[in-house]
Amino acid sequence: MGPERDPAAALRRIAFLLERSQAATYRVKAFRTAAAAVDAMAAGEAAERVAARSLERVTGIGPRTAEVIRESLAGEVPGYLDRLEREAAAETVPEGGxxxxxxxxxxxxxxxxxxxxxxxxxxxxxxxxxxxxxxxxxxxxxxxxxxxxxxxxxxxxxxxxxxxxxxxxxxxxxxxxxxxxxxxxxxxxxxxxxxxxxxxxxxxxxxxxxxxxxxxxxxxxxxxxxxxxxxxxxxxxxxxxxxxxxxxxxxxxxxxxxxxxxxxxxxxxxxxxxxxxxxxxxxxxxxxxxxxxxxxxxxxxxxxxxxxxxxxxxxxxxxxxxxxxxxxxxxxxxxxxxx
Incomplete structure (x- = not known):
C-alpha cells in the first residue's frame, strides 16, 4: 500500500526524509508520533475521524500531521510528502559511488x-x-x-x-x-x-x-x-x-x-x-x-x-x-x- 492509501506509511516516509536532511528533531518526532497514533487506531477509525473532523483530538496528531492523514486517506500523495520527495530528488549527490x-x-x-x-x-x-x-x-x-x-x-x-x-x-x-x-x-x-x-x-x-x-x-x-x-x-x-x-x-x-x-x-x-x-x-x-x-x-x-x-x-x-x-x-x- 502506497503513501496515498496508508497514512502511517506517509507519516513515516516524511520523518525519514526529514532525518535524511538533518532536520530538527522536534519536527521529525511530530511525524513519528502521529504515525504511532494512527497505528494504535482501530480499523476504519482514522477515516471515521476524518469524516467527524476529530483527528486533531487524538493525542500526538496536530494540524500538519492531520492534513497528511486526510490527504492520504483521500487517495492522494500528501502535499508535504510530495515536496520533500522532490527536494530529495534535486539534492546534489556526490559523483560516483x-x-x-x-x-x-x-x-x-x-x-x-x-x-x-x-x-x-x-x-x-x-x-x-x-x-x-x-x-x-x-x-x-x-x-x-x-x-x-x-x-x-x-x-x-x-x-x-x-x-x-x-x-x-x-x-x-x-x-x-x-x-x-x-x-x-x-x-x-x-x-x-x-x-x-x-x-x-x-x-x-x-x-x-x-x-x-x-x-x-x-x-x-x-x-x-x-x-x-x-x-x-x-x-x-x-x-x-x-x-x-x-x-x-x-x-x-x-x-x-x-x-x-x-x-x-x-x-x-x-x-x-x-x-x-x-x-x-x-x-x-x-x-x-x-x-x-x-x-x-x-x-x-x-x-x-x-x-x-x-x-x-x-x-x-x-x-x-x-x-x-x-x-x-x-x-x-x-x-x-x-x-
Missing part, C-alpha cells in the same frame, strides 16, 4: 534511543532492512560517554536480550550486537572485557581528549586497534565540519594504519555529512597500507541510514577495492572476521 553502493550489504555503526539515537531499535532495524541491507550492527555508546547516555554493562546486557528477540522475528535480516566503545586515554576500552567478548562487532572511537599531543594519541590508537576485540576504528580524526567545526586529532597515520592492517581492524569511512572522516589524504594512506574498511553511516535516526553513497564515492575516488570493504560482505563472513 553507485557501483560500490550496490554491493553494500550492511552497516557497522548505528545508534538507537538506548543511547543518543532518536528512534527505537525496532525502527532502526526495520529501516535498514527496507534499504536493502541483510544485516546491520547496533553500536550504542559505552558507559563513560554520559552525555550520550552510554550503556552501563547492565543496560547493554538487557539490550542483547532485546536484539535476540527481534532477530527471531526479522530473519533473514539480522541485527548484529555491538557497541561504539570509547578509547580511553591510555588506549584501553570502556567496557567489561567479558561483555565485549559476547558482542558480534566492536567499533572503537575517541570521544575525549581529542587534542592530545600526536605521540600519545598515536600510542592510544595503536593500543586500541590492536585490542583483540576491536573490529572497526570509528571516525579516526574526530573532526567536525559544521558550525564552528573541530580540527582533526593529530597522530602518526602511517603507524596507526599499519597497526590496523596487522590486527585486521577495519578503518571506518564515516558518512555523516559533518564528519566525512577520514579526510581523503588519510583515506588514500589507509588504502595504501592495505587495511580493511567499513563504510558506515553512524546513523542516529532511521533516515540517516541512507547516507552511505557519499562514503562509497569517497572510497572509489581513493582506489578502495570492494572486497576490502567489510560492509559488502555477508553477515556470516563479517562474524567470522570479527569473531
Amino acid at each position: 553507485e557501483e560500490l553502493r550496490a554491493l553494500l550489504t550492511g552497516d557497522c555503526h548505528l545508534h538507537s534511543d538506548w543511547s543518543d539515537g532518536g528512534s527505537p531499535i525496532e525502527e532502526m532495524g526495520r529501516t535498514a532492512a527496507e534499504l536493502g541491507h541483510t544485516w546491520a550492527v547496533l553500536t550504542d555508546h559505552s558507559p563513560r560517554l554520559t552525555v550520550a547516555r552510554g550503556l552501563s554493562p547492565e543496560r547493554l546486557r538487557q539490550q542483547l536480550t532485546v536484539v535476540e528477540r527481534l532477530n527471531a522475528e526479522w530473519a533473514p535480516f539480522r541485527l548484529l550486537t555491538g557497541i561504539e566503545c570509547d578509547i580511553l586515554p591510555d588506549g584501553s576500552l570502556d567496557q567489561e572485557p567479558e561483555l565485549l567478548e559476547q558482542l558480534d562487532v566492536v567499533v572503537v572511537s575517541v570521544h575525549s581528549k581529542l587534542r592530545m599531543d600526536p605521540d600519545p594519541m598515536t600510542r592510544r590508537l595503536e593500543a586500541a586497534v590492536r585490542h583483540p576485540r576491536a573490529n572497526v576504528l570509528g571516525h579516526c580524526t574526530g573532526r567536525l565540519l559544521d558550525g564552528r567545526g573541530r580540527p582533526e586529532s593529530r597522530f602518526d597515520a602511517e603507524r596507526v594504519f599499519a597497526a590496523c592492517a596487522e590486527a585486521g581492524t577495519a578503518v571506518e569511512i564515516n558518512c555523516r555529512p559533518e564528519r566525512q572522516d577520514p579526510p581523503l589524504r588519510l583515506l588514500r594512506a589507509a588504502a595504501a597500507a592495505g587495511v580493511l574498511f567499513a563504510i558506515d553511516t553512524d546513523a542516529h535516526a532511521p533516515g540517516q541510514l541512507d547516507w552511505q553513497l557519499s562514503g562509497c564515492a569517497r572510497a572509489e575516488a581513493c582506489g578502495v577495492a570492494a572486497d576490502r570493504v567489510v560492509t559488502t560482505w555477508s553477515a556470516e563472513r563479517v562474524l567470522e572476521w570479527a569473531g
